[in-house]
Amino acid sequence: MAPKFGTSGLRGLVTELTPDLVTGYVRAFLAACPTGGGLQVGRDLRESSPAIAAIVAEAARGAGVPVTECGVLPTPALALAAQRAGQAAVMVTGSHIPADRNGLKFYVPAGEISKAEEQAIQGALGTGAPDADRAPLVEDAGAGDAFRDRYVTAYGGGALRGLRIGVYQHSSVARDMLVEVLGALGAEPVPLGRSDSFVPVDTEALDPATRGMLAGWCADHRLDAVVSTDGDADRPMVADASGRVVPGDILGALTSRALGAGTICTPISSNSMVVDLFGPEAVHLTRIGSPYVIAAMEAALADDPAARVVGYEANGGFLLGFPAEGPAGTLEPLMTRDCVLPIVAPLAAAVAEGRTLAQLVAALPPRFTAADRIQNVPSEASAAFIARLADDAAARAAFFEAGAPERDTDLTDGLRVSFDTGAVVHLRPSGNAPECRIYAEADSPEAAEALVATHFARLAEALRGA
Incomplete structure (x- = not known):
């Protein structure tokens, strides 16, 4: 498969993501899109990611753009770091696709690139940012910690008290962070299934063997839930105490309700019960892909800057468009797909209501x-x-x-x-x-x-x- 550029950035076989190709796309991105005067770079745990991240950094430095190396961290953690710094970002990841493939995800200071910015990058290929004096490189080992602390501050130490939660770690960049977050919120995390090689977990299409494994873990370890993410941790996976996976669009609806959202933007493929739950006037259906969800969220905020706008995809990735109040503090907006919020919010809601996760789901409209x-x-x-x-x-x-x-x-x-x-x-x-x-x-x-x-x-x- 020749490398392809689209909604999720650049993706292709590792053998075809040559230094020249990666450099060309990074230079085109820097020339066509705002950077805020710097570039934050992160990566997932694929074997090929460190070398590609080094090419990304060198391409930016050679164009005179200072680089902050954030290391291995979730994609939404990199997006949050870039948002707080007011800078652009590139995440080296192939998300859930097999290890022989990889890719680049591009962020401007305001968040994910838009469809118009995709086109601008394509148009700048071959005429991208010119050579300049080599810019500096600094390391930021704290970007992942800041992302973790976002949830601990908002939810507090008792939000998940009493829950015993399995963490299917595999090769997710969030595998250690999830354990830390759940423990800090009062749960007893149980790490499971850690892998030294990359596992292409697609949280939207788990195979029967994986589903059986989750059910076995729940029984063997007496778990109240099992949680995980895809490779770059912008999509959640949550299973109840029986090991039954809660679909991502159900997590999205539960999270929206827990946050008190008033406007919900979600693709046409999402479970239609969200319309029954919130009413047709509150739900905006879009094409599939986070750029379309973000465009709908931005349109709603343009109409009403105080709107309590959220977005989510059928894969569970959740986007927050307003400062939401958690049980212990405020969650700042983050309009990129996040895996942690749609894991924590439904589980915290179940604890607060004295229900199991399965009971919380069963009370929703039956679709x-x-x-x-x-x-x-x-x-x-x-x-x-x-x-x-x-x-x-x-x-x-x-x-x-x-x-x-x-x-x-x-x-x-x-x-x-x-x-x-x-x-x-x-x-x-x-x-x-x-x-x-x-x-x-x-x-x-x-x-x-x-x-x-x-x-x-x-x-x-x-x-x-x-």
Whole structure:
């Protein structure tokens, strides 16, 4: 796969992320976007990340931009450090994709780059920031600590008291920080599954073996929950005491409610029960991808600067657009995907209400989602097949099987088909990997999972047989 630039920055095979290519994109970013006079650089735990981070730093220093090396830390921790410094940032990470791939995520001082800034960077390739006097490099080992302290200050030492929480550490950059945060909030953390090699955990599409492992841990260690993140820790994973994973969009809705949000921005793929929970006037549905969620949040804040705006994605990454009050203090806004807040807020709400996490989830409006992905298929092939379905009602009738006639279609992002039973099946090419995503929604978990399984098999046959 040739390196690709889009919503999640630059991604590609490590062998193709050459020094010249990485330098070219960093120089284009520095030329096309505001930097605040400096660049913060962080990285994940992939074997290839230190060398790529060094190339990023040298490219910026050679363009006369001072670099702050933040080391290994979560992507949202780097974003917070850059926000507080008023500087740009580059995170070296491939997120959840396999270890033979890596990438760069770009941040301007205000946060994640926008779609317009993506285009500006592409336009500046080959004509990027010129050589200049080599700028200095400094190290900041405290950026991760500042991120950790954000939650401890806001939630206090008793927010999670009485909970025994497993931490699936694998190769997440947040694996030690999560243990520290949970312990500081009063829980008893139990570290589990630490790995010396990179594990490509996709929190949105956990395989059956991983789900079984979580359930086994809960039983063996008498846990109240298990938590984890993807590789760069901008997406959460939370399972209840039985090991059942709470979907990211449910975590998002629970976190929104716990924070007292008044405006919720979330992609079209998120569980529609959020509309029942907050009302249609409070919910703004977007295309999939944090830039679209951020654009909706910014529009809401432009209309009302005092609006209590939040955003979240179906993968659980949570964006805070206002100063929110926790049980012990204030959380400053952070409009980039965060994994820690949607882990802590629902668990703290359960403790405060005297409920288990499963009871908290069960009290929500009864709509259920499931998701999976077909890997190693070109995005172009997925897009072409989905476009054919979108244009041909007969082709849709032959492909989809939901036990009822089609009610309507939504082309906001990919093809989302609703059926007379209320079931939904949504197909979408990934914007950052050679994958095709399948989402489903129904009135029971079993029905949603069955819809995904049925259409996974059909889509795999169609794409791989093309």
